[in-house]
Amino acid sequence: MKKKIWTLCSVFVAAVAVIVVTAYSQENVKSVQDSAFKTKMRPGAVFLHDEHNKKAEIDDCGTCHHVYKDGFKVEDETSEDRECSECHKIDGDPVPLVTKYHLRCKGCHEEKKAGPIMCSECHVR
Amino acid sequence: MHDIYNFVSGPLVWVSFVLFIGGCIYRLISMAALAKKKDPVVYDYMNLRYALRSIFHWIIPFRSENMKRHPVFTIVTFAFHICLILVPLFLFAHIILIKESWNISWWFLSDSTADVMTLIVVGSCIYFLVRRIVQPEVKFLTSPSDYLILAIVAAPFITGFWTYHQFAGHKVMGIIHILSGEIMLVAIPFTRLSHMIFFAFTRGYMGSEFGAIRHVKDW
Ligand code: HEM
Numbered sequence: 001m002k003k004k005i006w007t008l009c010s011v012f013v014a015a016v017a018v019i020v021v022t023a024y025s026q027e028n029v030k031s032v033q034d035s036a037f038k039t040k041m042r043p044g045a046v047f048l049h050d051e052h053n054k055k056a057e058i059d060d061c062g063t064c065h066h067v068y069k070d071g072f073k074v075e076d077e078t079s080e081d082r083e084c085s086e087c088h089k090i091d092g093d094p095v096p097l098v099t100k101y102h103l104r105c106k107g108c109h110e111e112k113k114a115g116p117i118m119c120s121e122c123h124v125r
Numbered sequence: 126m127h128d129i130y131n132f133v134s135g136p137l138v139w140v141s142f143v144l145f146i147g148g149c150i151y152r153l154i155s156m157a158a159l160a161k162k163k164d165p166v167v168y169d170y171m172n173l174r175y176a177l178r179s180i181f182h183w184i185i186p187f188r189s190e191n192m193k194r195h196p197v198f199t200i201v202t203f204a205f206h207i208c209l210i211l212v213p214l215f216l217f218a219h220i221i222l223i224k225e226s227w228n229i230s231w232w233f234l235s236d237s238t239a240d241v242m243t244l245i246v247v248g249s250c251i252y253f254l255v256r257r258i259v260q261p262e263v264k265f266l267t268s269p270s271d272y273l274i275l276a277i278v279a280a281p282f283i284t285g286f287w288t289y290h291q292f293a294g295h296k297v298m299g300i301i302h303i304l305s306g307e308i309m310l311v312a313i314p315f316t317r318l319s320h321m322i323f324f325a326f327t328r329g330y331m332g333s334e335f336g337a338i339r340h341v342k343d344w
């Protein structure tokens with residue numbers, strides 16, 4: 001009996017640990033939030049990084065984490081280590097950067113006819 | 126959802142804008158022609174100086190005797206019209222959709238400000254409704270179409286508020302919101318809402334006749 005409880009407890013603790021670690025790890029991102037948006041108007045967009053890319057069959061990180069030089073995409077370079085706003089700068093007006101994000105996400109969803117397109121589908125309250 | 130959303134936020138927006146702008150131009154031209162045929166003196170009496178003088182007095186709160194006599198109505202109607210026009214033009218959600226489609230954008234209201242202004246519009250509509258039901262002299266002049274017009278105007282604000290706050294069924298409500306906005310735009314030239322385009326002319330004519338002919342104030 002005692003042994004059973006111990007096993008159960010350790011399984012439980014292990015499960016919690018796995019959940020906590022995955023939830024906070026860099027690898028499995030759950031929402032997109034750029035620190036350049038100082039006063040936030042909406043909740044960060046829901047985005048389960050790994051699930052999304054598996055479902056959408058995106059293998060090339062550069063699809064989103066692209067690098068451009070002189071107006072051309074650099075094919076073998078990617079930018080996972082940077083926020084979008086490091087290149088797509090905000091100069092007081094958030095609209096251009098918001099649009100970059102929207103066209104990257106919603107633009108593709110429109111093309112593929114799959115995935116969220118309305119405000120409330122991404123900015124879930 | 127993709128197909129319906131794309132349809133109401135794409136082709137239908139074009140249809141409603143063409144009908145709205147084209148309808149306004151058509152109404153202005155046909156009204157001008159009708160006046161020329163049936164009431165040509167309007168053209169003789171129209172006087173720019175007195176017209177502008179009268180419009181000026183009527184677009185400023187409490188500048189007219191009638192407004193002083195109805196302080197609550199004056200405050201409500203000014204708050205209503207200001208919010209009604211500013212919210213759709215400067216709402217962030219609208220701006221961002223326009224930016225995504227045509228790559229143009231302009232100044233916007235914060236979402237919380239727009240939210241309060243939306244409530245002011247809805248509250249004013251409730252006031253107009255109650256006033257029509259309760260006040261005998263207004264009730265006497267009210268026809269069912271007045272209620273319909275009030276509903277057409279309130280609908281985009283109620284459904285927009287609903288969608289923004291993500292109350293139950295907000296996705297469907299978002300579609301209804303866009304549709305109701307389009308219906309309102311199309312209703313402007315073809316219903317009593319056309320006072321938006323005719324206001325300056327009716328007021329201007331009153332000002333001209335009272336100012337240049339009768340030499341009295343009309344405010
Ligand atoms: C013609 C096409 C239109 C489209 C595509 C459209 C789209 C939208 C969208 C996407 C939202 C935001 C919903 C959210 O935050 O999740 C919104 C909100 C709103 N819209 Fe529109 N709209 C249209 C027309 C109109 C018109 C004509 C009016 C008013 C006359 C209007 C008034 C509002 C209001 C009041 C809100 C909510 C503001 C708030 O409570 O914060 N819309 N609209």
Ligand code: HEM
Pocket residue numbers: 202203206209253254257274275278309313318320321322324
């Ligand atoms: C420049 C534009 C406009 C002007 C100058 C204007 C002016 C007026 C005036 C003078 C009134 C009568 C109440 C009062 O004395 O204040 C009125 C009522 C009203 N207006 Fe406007 N208006 C404009 C645009 C609009 C638009 C765009 C709409 C809706 C789409 C609208 C909807 C209404 C409604 C619903 C009422 C009346 C409420 C009722 O009688 O039940 N107005 N407006």
